[in-house]
Amino acid sequence: MRIAVCWKWVSLDRDHDVDERWAGVSAADEAALEIALLLRDAFDDCDVEVICLGPKDADDVLRSALAVGATSARRIDASAELDGHTVSAALADHLHGADLVVCGDYSIDRGTGSVPVFLAAELGAAQALGLIDVDLASAATMPLRVVRRLDGGRRELLDVSLPAVLSVEGSVARLRRAPLAASLASRSIAIAAVPGPHGRPAEAEVHPYRPRARTLPAPTGGPLTRVREILDIGGDDGHAETVTLDPPAAAGRILDQLREWGY
Amino acid sequence: MPEQTTVDAIVVGAGPAGSAAATVLARHGYSVILLERGSFPGSKNMYGGVVYPRILDQLHPEWWLEAPIQRWVTRRSTMVLTDTQAVTVDFRSTDWGAPPYNGATAYRPDWDHWLAGKAEADGALLVCSTTATGLLRDGSGRVVGVTTDRPDGDLHARVVIACDGVNSFLAKEAGLYGEVDAANYTLGVKETIALPKDVIDERFAVRGRDGVDIEILGGTSGVNGGGFIYTNLDTLSVGVVLKLPKLGAQKLRPEQIIANLKAHPAIAPLVEGGEIKEYSAHVIPEAGLSMMPTMTADGMLVAGDAAAMCLAAGIWLEGVNFAMASGMYAGEAAAEALEAGDTSAGGLAGYERRLNDTFVLRDHRKLHRAPALVLSDRVQHRYPAMIANTVERMFRVDNPSPKPGLRRILNEERKRAGVRIRDLAKDTLDGLRTFG
Amino acid sequence: MSGAPTGERWPELSFEDLIATTRFDIHERAHITVDDAICADCSTRECVVACPANLFVPTSDGGILFNYEQCFECGTCYLLCNKEGAITWTYPEGGHGVVFKRT
Numbered sequence: 158m159r160i161a162v163c164w165k166w167v168s169l170d171r172d173h174d175v176d177e178r179w180a181g182v183s184a185a186d187e188a189a190l191e192i193a194l195l196l197r198d199a200f201d202d203c204d205v206e207v208i209c210l211g212p213k214d215a216d217d218v219l220r221s222a223l224a225v226g227a228t229s230a231r232r233i234d235a236s237a238e239l240d241g242h243t244v245s246a247a248l249a250d251h252l253h254g255a256d257l258v259v260c261g262d263y264s265i266d267r268g269t270g271s272v273p274v275f276l277a278a279e280l281g282a283a284q285a286l287g288l289i290d291v292d293l294a295s296a297a298t299m300p301l302r303v304v305r306r307l308d309g310g311r312r313e314l315l316d317v318s319l320p321a322v323l324s325v326e327g328s329v330a331r332l333r334r335a336p337l338a339a340s341l342a343s344r345s346i347a348i349a350a351v352p353g354p355h356g357r358p359a360e361a362e363v364h365p366y367r368p369r370a371r372t373l374p375a376p377t378g379g380p381l382t383r384v385r386e387i388l389d390i391g392g393d394d395g396h397a398e399t400v401t402l403d404p405p406a407a408a409g410r411i412l413d414q415l416r417e418w419g420y
Numbered sequence: 421m422p423e424q425t426t427v428d429a430i431v432v433g434a435g436p437a438g439s440a441a442a443t444v445l446a447r448h449g450y451s452v453i454l455l456e457r458g459s460f461p462g463s464k465n466m467y468g469g470v471v472y473p474r475i476l477d478q479l480h481p482e483w484w485l486e487a488p489i490q491r492w493v494t495r496r497s498t499m500v501l502t503d504t505q506a507v508t509v510d511f512r513s514t515d516w517g518a519p520p521y522n523g524a525t526a527y528r529p530d531w532d533h534w535l536a537g538k539a540e541a542d543g544a545l546l547v548c549s550t551t552a553t554g555l556l557r558d559g560s561g562r563v564v565g566v567t568t569d570r571p572d573g574d575l576h577a578r579v580v581i582a583c584d585g586v587n588s589f590l591a592k593e594a595g596l597y598g599e600v601d602a603a604n605y606t607l608g609v610k611e612t613i614a615l616p617k618d619v620i621d622e623r624f625a626v627r628g629r630d631g632v633d634i635e636i637l638g639g640t641s642g643v644n645g646g647g648f649i650y651t652n653l654d655t656l657s658v659g660v661v662l663k664l665p666k667l668g669a670q671k672l673r674p675e676q677i678i679a680n681l682k683a684h685p686a687i688a689p690l691v692e693g694g695e696i697k698e699y700s701a702h703v704i705p706e707a708g709l710s711m712m713p714t715m716t717a718d719g720m721l722v723a724g725d726a727a728a729m730c731l732a733a734g735i736w737l738e739g740v741n742f743a744m745a746s747g748m749y750a751g752e753a754a755a756e757a758l759e760a761g762d763t764s765a766g767g768l769a770g771y772e773r774r775l776n777d778t779f780v781l782r783d784h785r786k787l788h789r790a791p792a793l794v795l796s797d798r799v800q801h802r803y804p805a806m807i808a809n810t811v812e813r814m815f816r817v818d819n820p821s822p823k824p825g826l827r828r829i830l831n832e833e834r835k836r837a838g839v840r841i842r843d844l845a846k847d848t849l850d851g852l853r854t855f856g
Numbered sequence: 857m858s859g860a861p862t863g864e865r866w867p868e869l870s871f872e873d874l875i876a877t878t879r880f881d882i883h884e885r886a887h888i889t890v891d892d893a894i895c896a897d898c899s900t901r902e903c904v905v906a907c908p909a910n911l912f913v914p915t916s917d918g919g920i921l922f923n924y925e926q927c928f929e930c931g932t933c934y935l936l937c938n939k940e941g942a943i944t945w946t947y948p949e950g951g952h953g954v955v956f957k958r959t
């Protein structure tokens with residue numbers, strides 16, 4: 158059994174300084190390692206490997222991972238600013254054969270949460286993302302029972318079989334502290350590094366389209382009218398139409414429309 | 421059970437004192453662990469803003485080539501404020517802007533990090549994010565190590581040097597301090613205020629890397645203490661130091677006292693328009709010699725603020741240099757004791773001898789009256805008005821009345837401020853004996 | 857910002873904005889606790905005016921509400937408080953608490 162934990166080396170400071178005082182991994186990434194360590198105890202004969210993409214300075218966080226009990230640690234030598242696709246492609250090269258991959262749900266610096274999604278696709282693994290709980294007892298019986306946060310305070314229970322990629326929120330677990338002796342011993346460990354991508358920082362960040370705020374007159378009609386007003390649909394500009402279909406046909410229709418619009 | 425971790429020496433606290441001590445021990449070839457509770461050295465430490473690193477000539481010659489400083493202090497002013505007046509004594513020296521320099525503004529998270537890095541480079545093992553929580557002792561009561569807040573966190577050593585700062589719970593636990601009295605402490609609060617470098621250069625009349633150090637008497641809203649302004653490259657350090665019991669006994673909060681200082685007509689033009697980048701606070705051991713602990717116990721030494729080594733001559737604050745020096749001497753004495761195989765209090769006596777023979781305790785002895793004098797009610801509440809009014813009347817043009825003589829003005833203003841001639845004479849004598 | 861007399865000059869920033877300029881890496885364990893039953897008998901309340909982080913807030917029922925999160929770990933409160941047992945003061949777990957950057 159092999160569990161891999163993916164870490165991203167980032168600046169933890171609001172000014173984005175990356176000198177050694179301000180760099181590290183996010184609380185979500187730390188939680189990912191704690192979950193992996195807890196699951197290791199539930200499976201027998203299980204290794205936890207931590208893989209971190211980053212420059213040489215990132216070795217220190219990998220040593221701290223070894224000090225808290227990771228079986229092994231590896232650094233993919235890469236520049237700090239890369240897009241999610243490049244990161245997940247580089248990670249996937251080293252993750253084939255892992256039964257379970259645990260990531261933080263999004264890194265603080267870019268915050269898109271796309272890496273685990275791409276990873277699951279690259280590895281052909283199941284995915285359960287943005288988790289707020291992992292039922293450790295379920296590891297004995299499998300599938301793994303996990304909990305995901307949905308909008309409006311609702312929760313989704315998922316049963317995940319392996320291989321799988323999980324991403325967890327920082328609140329699922331607090332990483333245990335390294336015992337003093339292990340922490341001291343880890344100081345002299347050399348971290349294995351493998352070559353990885355070196356991209357230039359992305360020129361500009363791409364944000365999803367957000368319509369401008371505008372003022373609407375107070376509602377007059379029923380709820381459906383209001384939704385139409387807000388979304389600008391059902392007007393006569395030819396961009397929108399209202400259809401009534403059963404769910405599978407509706408999904409098909411949406412996909413067709415998206416394709417037509419060039420997505 | 422994990423194996424017991426044992427080293428020659430543990431230094432608690434990677435401030436200026438601890439890093440100096442660890443450097444000396446590592447250079448003598450001893451295994452030394454430097455423990456720091458912050459995530460990096462300096463992350464817990466704030467001060468006013470000027471280091472006087474002369475003592476580093478011994479530890480790190482030509483330190484100025486690499487030390488992370490902001491500006492070299494080439495202009496030093498002392499201001500006396502009343503609500504509407506300001507008297508400033510201003511001194512400049514171009515010598516201070518060239519090697520070997522005198523003082524420099526620096527941020528502690530930069531300075532302490534750099535100094536601890538030097539200790540590491542010399543072979544000390546720096547362990548951050550680890551708080552020493554207590555002392556380990558053997559049956560005879562001798563200190564043999566520390567406990568920490570890590571799992572299996574006990575650490576054993578032949579000697580422990582406590583450089584854990586003003587609150588030093590280790591020195592207190594070892595019984596080296598008597599009763600703790602709030603009157604021996606002041607609180608320092610400060611804002612770091614960003615302004616473009618050229619604006620700072622212009623407002624403070626300096627160029628390039630030259631900087632200014634201004635100490636202020638009378639700008640603390642009636643709470644005994646002092647104020648300060650220091651220039652960094654593109655920020656100002658603006659703050660106040662407040663005597664604890666006096667602060668607690670009135671109604672203004674520390675940030676309001678800073679706000680009042682910033683609004684003073686003599687200060688406002690200097691700080692206007694700046695953006696606050698950081699608000700910070702720290703306590704200062706203010707009482708010098710009179711509060712110092714016993715310096716050694718069996719297996720243990722205390723240095724820096726942990727031993728109240730900060731020289732707080734009222735509004736003039738020197739602590740980092742005293743910390744570095746006392747740390748260095750503690751390191752030397754510990755090395756000597758390790759060599760001789762005797763780290764009992766007696767074996768460590770070389771520490772106090774060094775403190776007594778050097779500026780560390782000599783300056784403290786010379787200035788032992790200063791904190792009480794400068795923070796006294798007369799100096800704080802009566803003298804600023806007396807001085808400012810005297811100067812105002814000297815400079816005022818009262819035609820057609822003839823100019824009064826200085827002696828007459830001074831005498832009238834002394835009476836007006838409610839200062840008795842006997843007290844003025846005594847304070848002047850004290851001042852001369854202290855600073856003269 | 858309670859307890860301040862009216863008519864004083866207020867800082868140009870609200871206290872919340874001022875302290876928001878400082879970095880804190882908060883740990884879930886409260887490193888300082890205040891026994892507000894003891895505070896109920898305290899007439900001096902020096903902590904309220906002196907704590908530079910403004911963490912001691914008098915409550916309407918005569919107690920003290922204390923939040924440990926944005927604390928400078930300076931020591932002012934325990935030095936000034938003279939009621940035995942009111943304040944239990946320790947450092948936060950290593951690596952947590954206030955993180956200074958430019959001071």
Ligand SMILES: Cc1cc2nc3c(=O)[nH]c(=O)nc-3n(C[C@H](O)[C@H](O)[C@H](O)COP(=O)(O)OP(=O)(O)OC[C@H]3O[C@@H](n4cnc5c(N)ncnc54)[C@H](O)[C@@H]3O)c2cc1C
Nearest residue numbers: 433435436437457467468470552585608724725739740743
């Ligand atoms: C407002 C203010 C203005 C000042 N202005 C000046 C000035 O302009 N110039 C000047 O020279 N001095 C100034 N000083 C004084 C100066 O800051 C101190 O004297 C100096 O920092 C003392 O150094 P130190 O190494 O003894 O202690 P500190 O700098 O306090 O270092 C102690 C270290 O120990 C660590 N520590 C504490 N307890 C533990 C523990 N249990 N386990 C592990 N680590 C621990 C702390 O995190 C810290 O890093 C000022 C002080 C203040 C508060």
Ligand code: SF4
Nearest residue numbers: 895898903937939942
């Ligand atoms: S903490 Fe101390 S000073 Fe503050 S209210 Fe309680 S008893 Fe009084």
Ligand code: SF4
Nearest residue numbers: 907927928930931933
């Ligand atoms: S240690 Fe300082 S900042 Fe923290 S609660 Fe006490 S007085 Fe306030």
